[in-house]
Amino acid sequence: MNGNYDPLYLFINGEWIGASERGTASVVDPATRKELGRVPLATAADLDRALQATQQAFNVWRAAFPIERARILKRAADLMRERAEHIATLMTLEEGKPLAESRDEVSRAAEYFEWFAEEARRIEGRVVPANRPGVQQLVKRQPIGPVAAFTPWNFPAITPARKLAAALAAGCSVIIKPGEESPATALALARALDDAGLPKGVLQVVFGVPDEVSRHLIASPIIRKVTFTGSVPIGRLLSARAAEGVKPITLELGGHGPVLVFNDADVQRAAVEGAANRYRGTGQVCISSTRFLVQRGVYDAFLEHFVKAAKALKVGNGLDPATQVGPLANPRQLEKMQALVADAVDCGATVLAGGKPIEGEGYFFEPTVLANVPMQARIMHEEPFGPIAVVMPFDELADGLQEANRLPYGLSAYAFTTNARTAIDVADGLEAGMIGINQYRIVATELPFGGMKESGHGSEGGVEGIEYYLTHKFISQA
Ligand code: NAD
Secondary structure, rough: OOOOOOOOOOOOOOEOOOOOOOEEEEOOOOOOEEEEEEEOOOOHHHEEEHHHHHOOOOOOOHHOOOOHHHHHHHHHHHHHHOHHHHHHHHHHHOOOOOOOHHHHHHHHHHHHHHHHHHHHHHOEEEEEHHHHOOOEEEEEHHHHHEEEOOOOOOOOOOHHHHHHHEEEHHHHEEEOOOOOOHHHHHHHHHHHHHHOOOOOEEEOOOOOOOHHHHHHHHHOOOOOEEEOOOOOHHHHHHHHHHHHOOOOOEEEEOOEEEEEEEEOHHHHOOOOOOOOHHHHHHOOOOOOOOHHHHHHHHHHHHHHHHHHHHHHEEEEOOOOOOOOOOOOHHHHHHHHHHHHHOOOOOOHEEEEEOOOOOOOOOEEEEEEEOOOOOOOHHHHOOOOOOOOEEEEEOOOHHHHHHOOOOOOOOOOOEEEEEEEOHHHHHHHHOOOOOOEEEEOOOOOOOEEEEHHHHHEOOEEEEOEEEEEEHEEEEEEOO
């Protein structure tokens, strides 16, 4: 147990419910492998109560004036900011990321609530001219209904925030199952919403055996919309379950972000900022840059800067202010990194930095740079979701684009060039939902966040984000 960590609950129908007779799962600090607490696992009866409550609360919340919904979401954002230091500490303890990154994440999560609070007031309809006399035609946008949301452990504030803020602003009630590895952060957001006056049952938080919870919730006729962030295989599974009930689903899945660095680019910036981006969140970031494709003329210079930047990073406990890269989230992730490097080396790759776990208590892995990686290596196809970068050369723009688009992923992609024509062509040609030109910081509250191909569909954030929680209804009146 850790004194700075919060007790863990289920939040059902406005009640904070402890484990009592229920099963629990251990929550571990990935920097020390020490248990922080135990999260209660919802029973089938808990899920049924949550479903009944979400139906009742939907009828209340959809009728609330938009300005009232907006006030509550804004008040919750204020509370998140007031409590930012505490929430950031919870996040670093349970997820491992450096405290500065956790603080930034809490602030950005609050921003989503502020953004969608405003959007709640702009859910406007249309009056469509009729082709018959005396007929009035209206198109209304209405909340789609109770939502089941599933979020992972890597961004325990911002991923729930993108879903909750948009759904609640739209007038939907939500049952969310955050990742069991980092439950306290999501509970802290729910606490802020509860304290801000959200009516009981509008938001409920459950944990459990993920497969059982998603099966139970998605199969219920009460749930009208599903949203999931996580891996491609689980996204595919939940998509099939949603299809059974003909329910729309938003999917934000994995990526294998390519970066194209052209001969005319600011190579040092592309490399130094590229390393910071690749190893941020210990590489456990879906929009991370993974494959650095560098035009032949600047390949050596890029490698030199990149390797130097990777080696200079300070890996450690996220609570230490000097730490730039924290631990991996769990032993599965650590084993996966070892396996990916071993496989690449077996195939003939060269390790230019890192490549090994760091001895000690936590799940630490060295920032790793691989070059000369043959195409058959697993890392050329699988999302590493960890601190491994691949650097490879290309000759012409068309070759670079072909490699960038080779995989079934299509989440983020980046390019560095000072040539305007190249920038336009590459932005046009990259098959990805989010593209950064001459920069890696691509996400903003005002922009739609989402992918294409197997990285998923639907957008979270921007004016687009609320659409996925609304349905259109027309009224033709004679
Ligand atoms: P995962 O997809 O198995 O789990 C991600 C989240 O989904 C977890 O919080 C888990 O509780 C939940 N989940 C798992 N099975 C579920 C089910 N049947 N029903 C409902 N929810 C379920 O991924 P993981 O093993 O935690 O991480 C491994 C891979 O997942 C990574 O390598 C990466 O590709 C991907 N991932 C992507 C993101 C993202 O932001 N897109 C986040 C986390 C993980």
